[in-house]
Amino acid sequence: MSRRSLSILAGAVLALVLAIVAVATMNITPGGRAGGGTGTADIGGAFTLTGEGGETVTEADFLGKPTAIFFGFTFCPDVCPTTLFELSGLIEALGSDADKLNYAFVSVDWERDGPEDLARYTSSFDDRIRGLAGTEEQIEAITKAYRVYYKKVPTEDGDYTIDHSASVYLMDAEGGFVGTLSYGETHDSMLEKLKRLATQS
Template sequence: MPSRRTALLAAAILAIAAALGAYVLIATGSGRNSPAASATGIAAIGGPFTLTGTDGRTVTEADLRGKPTVIFFGFTFCPDVCPTTLAELSGLIEALGDTADRLNFVFVSVDWERDRPATMASYLSAFDPRIRGLTGTQTEIAQVAKAYRVFYERVPTDNGGYTIDHTASVFLMDAEGRFTGTLAYGEDPAVMLQKLRRLAGA
């Protein structure tokens, strides 16, 4: 009959094996809702969308292929996160120099009601001109937000208007539209610059 110490050791080994198995499932995204991730090991972020550029022309995910993309979701009435992030991106673009031309920089509005193409164009004029603005209908924005796993929610304000809570991360996609990582809100600029250089292959 095995000793108590032997039994405890066996139980511990089994627990560790189970934990490692669960970690592998989570790390590879091999849940029922992530078939693409389970097949490739890449997070299922990104996908087809149809939006409108600041010039009024239709833009799809195919228009971004061929170059890696840096994409951020927000809205022009955003009081702090959006202008801060777009200003940081503008500074990073300047720091990248010519390397920035190897990347797409995209700002997608989640405010279908107020952010028309002309509104987006006026707002983005305060930032680096290489940041491309996209907007769309309520349905189109819902589609792209779902594809990128972006959270957004309209929140009523005391004056009868609304603001929008939304994901603050910047998504990094490779030239084929596959997710490679993020720039976190408030992250060290030096780390963000290193990530963008790596994304650009510099």
């Protein structure tokens, strides 16, 4: 075989290897697990929290219908009220399909947000959004399961705020992760995602 033929063959082999690597990695998230909104990502799982009426709530209470779940806190100055306001508008826009989904707001501020605080807070939005509170251990467990980032940040007045993930997590009726609504995403894009999710119920 000539040197030119060997060079062409080597180039073809290299291209094939690169193509295989690209296919193998294109559905991997930065965390190293399968993603791509196919329900295969390692997001979600068992949890135990407290509802607005003081009742115990677990992941089993949300099975049977897809769920949109958001993590934040009632003292949040902008991201949380904006997101819940937008979610309320999306619920209204869904019409009759809205009742095919669950909606949850989990507070990551276990020190200040109890069930009654969440009840007052969520009453400003759509009444189908369920506020969920928990102890430090319970919130640590669910945020780890959902891979939610949050961090307490001291403020100059001696109080604190909380930095946290700003996406709404979308779960199917079996509790599998299927995607997110991103902060700042267009209304039409988010509505289309929720409509598709509703058809899975």
